[in-house]
Amino acid sequence: MPLLFFLIVMTLATSVVTCQNTDMKAASAKHKKTFEMNLSEEEWRKRLTPEEFYVLRQKGTERPFTGRFYKHFDTGTYVCKGCGNELFDSESKFDSHCGWPSYDRTLSPGSIVERPDYSYGMIRTEVLCSKCGGHLGHVFDDGPTSTGQRYCINSVAIDFKKREK
Numbered sequence: 190m191p192l193l194f195f196l197i198v199m200t201l202a203t204s205v206v207t208c209q210n211t212d213m214k215a216a217s218a219k220h221k222k223t224f225e226m227n228l229s230e231e232e233w234r235k236r237l238t239p240e241e242f243y244v245l246r247q248k249g250t251e252r253p254f255t256g257r258f259y260k261h262f263d264t265g266t267y268v269c270k271g272c273g274n275e276l277f278d279s280e281s282k283f284d285s286h287c288g289w290p291s292y293d294r295t296l297s298p299g300s301i302v303e304r305p306d307y308s309y310g311m312i313r314t315e316v317l318c319s320k321c322g323g324h325l326g327h328v329f330d331d332g333p334t335s336t337g338q339r340y341c342i343n344s345v346a347i348d349f350k351k352r353e354k
């Protein structure tokens with residue numbers, strides 16, 4: 190009888206461990222996050238210009254002071270160039286003098302995904318589109334407004350929808 194009891198306990202213990210492993214795998218997959226819009230590299234190349242592909246899909250950076258939205262202050266919404274996801278409102282844009290369009294907050298908390306970026310020997314926070322995972326730029330906590338945030342975004346990674354006043 191004690192042996193049978195031991196076997197039952199062991200079986201239960203094993204199944205608990207198995208469940209935990211499955212949960213951990215699920216949590217790990219969640220951390221990597223699969224995006225709603227998930228195209229192959231070839232599909233992205235067809236959809237984007239070479240420069241857009243370089244920034245959005247290969248985490249490139251456009252040259253400072255060259256982007257079309259750097260000195261752009263119309264009223265409207267900035268959207269992801271890859272998928273059209275609404276990212277920033279023109280009201281959050283400020284003149285940062287850093288060479289890239291800059292915003293002090295996102296349009297909604299779910300617009301973007303932030304990830305630690307340790308490339309080039311720096312510790313930065315990468316900003317990705319929450320819908321397609323496209324690389325947009327980085328966010329820094331040295332912003333000049335009350336939010337303290339400075340979203341430094343590549344012009345080629347975004348598009349603009351003008352709002353009639």
Ligand SMILES: [Zn+2]
Pocket residue numbers: 269270271272273274318319320321322323
């Ligand atoms: Zn996107």
